[in-house]
Amino acid sequence: MRILDSTAVKRQAIRSGRTRRQEIRNLTAGLLFVSPWLIGFLLWTIYPVLASFYYGFTRYDVVRSPYFVGLTNYTDLVVKDTSFHIALGNTLYLVIIGVPAGVVVAFLLASILNNNIKFRPAFRAMFFLPSIVPAVASAEVWRWVYNPRYGLINSIVTSVGFRAIPWLSSPALAKPSLIIINCWAQGTAMLIFLAALQDVPRSLYDASLVDGANALQRFWHVTIPMCTPAILFVTLTSLIGTFQYFTLGWLLTEGGPKQATEFYSIYLYRNAFQYFKMGYASAMAWILFIVIVVFTVIVFRSSARWVYYGGEAQ
Amino acid sequence: MRVQQLLSDERPVDILRGKAGSVNNLAIGDWLRRLFLYVVLVVLSFAFALPLLWMISTSLKTDPQVYHIPPIWVPNPIRLMNYPEVLTQVPFGLYFLNTLRYALPSVVGVLLSSSLAAYGFAGIRWRGRDALFFIAICTMMVPFQVVMIPLYITFKHLGWLNSYKPLVIPAFFGFPYYIFLTRQFFLTIPSELSDAAWVDGCSPFMVYWRILLPLSRSVLVVVGLFEFMAAWNNYLGPLIYLNRDELYPVALALRMMRSTFVEKLAWPYLMAASTMVVLPVILIFVIAQGFLVEGIALTGIKG
Numbered sequence A: 001m002r003i004l005d006s007t008a009v010k011r012q013a014i015r016s017g018r019t020r021r022q023e024i025r026n027l028t029a030g031l032l033f034v035s036p037w038l039i040g041f042l043l044w045t046i047y048p049v050l051a052s053f054y055y056g057f058t059r060y061d062v063v064r065s066p067y068f069v070g071l072t073n074y075t076d077l078v079v080k081d082t083s084f085h086i087a088l089g090n091t092l093y094l095v096i097i098g099v100p101a102g103v104v105v106a107f108l109l110a111s112i113l114n115n116n117i118k119f120r121p122a123f124r125a126m127f128f129l130p131s132i133v134p135a136v137a138s139a140e141v142w143r144w145v146y147n148p149r150y151g152l153i154n155s156i157v158t159s160v161g162f163r164a165i166p167w168l169s170s171p172a173l174a175k176p177s178l179i180i181i182n183c184w185a186q187g188t189a190m191l192i193f194l195a196a197l198q199d200v201p202r203s204l205y206d207a208s209l210v211d212g213a214n215a216l217q218r219f220w221h222v223t224i225p226m227c228t229p230a231i232l233f234v235t236l237t238s239l240i241g242t243f244q245y246f247t248l249g250w251l252l253t254e255g256g257p258k259q260a261t262e263f264y265s266i267y268l269y270r271n272a273f274q275y276f277k278m279g280y281a282s283a284m285a286w287i288l289f290i291v292i293v294v295f296t297v298i299v300f301r302s303s304a305r306w307v308y309y310g311g312e313a314q
Numbered sequence B: 001m002r003v004q005q006l007l008s009d010e011r012p013v014d015i016l017r018g019k020a021g022s023v024n025n026l027a028i029g030d031w032l033r034r035l036f037l038y039v040v041l042v043v044l045s046f047a048f049a050l051p052l053l054w055m056i057s058t059s060l061k062t063d064p065q066v067y068h069i070p071p072i073w074v075p076n077p078i079r080l081m082n083y084p085e086v087l088t089q090v091p092f093g094l095y096f097l098n099t100l101r102y103a104l105p106s107v108v109g110v111l112l113s114s115s116l117a118a119y120g121f122a123g124i125r126w127r128g129r130d131a132l133f134f135i136a137i138c139t140m141m142v143p144f145q146v147v148m149i150p151l152y153i154t155f156k157h158l159g160w161l162n163s164y165k166p167l168v169i170p171a172f173f174g175f176p177y178y179i180f181l182t183r184q185f186f187l188t189i190p191s192e193l194s195d196a197a198w199v200d201g202c203s204p205f206m207v208y209w210r211i212l213l214p215l216s217r218s219v220l221v222v223v224g225l226f227e228f229m230a231a232w233n234n235y236l237g238p239l240i241y242l243n244r245d246e247l248y249p250v251a252l253a254l255r256m257m258r259s260t261f262v263e264k265l266a267w268p269y270l271m272a273a274s275t276m277v278v279l280p281v282i283l284i285f286v287i288a289q290g291f292l293v294e295g296i297a298l299t300g301i302k303g
Helices: A002-055 A072-080 A084-115 A120-132 A135-145 A151-159 A171-186 A187-198 A200-211 A216-242 A246-250 A264-274 A276-306 B002-006 B028-059 B082-088 B092-122 B129-141 B144-158 B167-171 B176-188 B191-199 B204-215 B217-233 B238-241 B252-260 B266-300
Strands: none
Touching: A002 A120, A002 A276, A002 B092, A002 B129, A002 B144, A002 B167, A002 B204, A072 A276, A084 A120, A084 A171, A084 A187, A084 A264, A084 B028, A120 A187, A120 B028, A120 B266, A135 A151, A135 A246, A135 B028, A135 B252, A135 B266, A151 B028, A171 A246, A171 B082, A187 A216, A187 B266, A200 A216, A216 A276, A246 A264, A264 B144, A264 B176, A276 B129, A276 B144, B002 B167, B028 B266, B082 B092, B082 B266, B092 B129, B092 B176, B092 B204, B092 B217, B092 B252, B129 B176, B144 B167, B144 B238, B167 B238, B176 B217, B176 B266, B191 B204, B204 B217, B217 B252, B217 B266, B238 B252, B252 B266
């Protein structure tokens, strides 16, 4: 009996030794495999993030070494710099109006495609294509579409007898014009929604039919709730992207007219690479970072109330 | 499964029709609703295509045709010469090559690094793995603007400005988005396959190289295409790191052409150049549509 016990103990000891060795081997193998990313993470993320945090407290023009100025950059931004306030406001406008607009357009396109229709791949391709047009090309094309006299829209508008619409040249219309371009290029979000829509179990629709729900009720009470995880995902990614909105604004309006499209990233770029105020721009970058994190957390927190994760325990 | 559904175009649930009804149920109202659906589809897809059609149409016009009101859609005569004239007025070929000179290496880098890291995050169980993966995902929230300035200064000190190194070398360390995509795909591969190889005494690297990679061709194509298109579209990166014309990729060059073509045929030339910038991306889409759709569907799956 005792002998048996001791062999069992021994066997167990051997086994745990083996598992520990196995564990260490797994750990080294795992770390080896992720090491490219890990090193890159330290070099291209952690170091620059910390460095820009430091630069944020300095005056730095690249030529001379950084000069510590404490919180001056931050207080200047918050208290003095009206261009900064305008840029932040413009970007919030884009986030609060442009992001939901894009999500709605993408979701509607996906819902239309999700019907039993012929030539679905062709229609899907038509809706998707604009999203892969390079931003520079899309900027040139829309600059021409929005051309005040001979552009696609205004030449039709004026030939019908209406007055030309000052798309990009009016401070009031410049931001909506950019949002329209954004809604045009929603292909990726649309495909994510389409995948989510096709995952909605048929049985739910059948059940709602039995309950006598009409098409609109089914859309509102079955389709949308079942797609909320995808809506959350698209909203978050597009939120993060929109806060960094640069290329189209830079190429189409360069911040104008009257700073109506001076977005956060554009003003930051100016400070860094036109005025060479690297410290000031770094402080701006950190404020942007914090704003993005705050918005992401708010959306995530609120998601507990409106995102429905089906049967999965989340 | 879902992805296959999306590709094979199986009949989805029909919101408008509701029940898959018999022929008798196909009333006139139903038929009208279908007609309405197709009208909406055709109108919408036409609207989405308009800017690109307008681009192509303008690229084939002469000067008076451009400034005609109401607009001309199919120019007569068609001026195909705009294309060769653009190609001779600016070194467009050089700009194309420049773009390829950093796009292709970064595709290679991303393919190697992302699949390695994804295997580390999906194929092997080790302490701290999930925490580290969570961190990797969180770094997608870090805006480029935060790292842009220190990176610029570092690259300046390294003497990498006005070279493609800043655009290529980071790709060899992997980007979280691609790692995430590849990992999601690896998770769908049954673990029995790699378990069997482990039992047979294969090293983790052999399992990765011999078993997972050959099965993952589709996700690798997707990651490669995404990176190629991202490199092709990238504007801010080249804008910061490159300031010599002869190094410009098409993205920067197209912007520069605004001041090159200022007099006659400015818009036709610009639209012809734009068409040539858009064309490769559209070709990729036409060839690899299935892969792209599948890849984007994979993004939406929560891990």
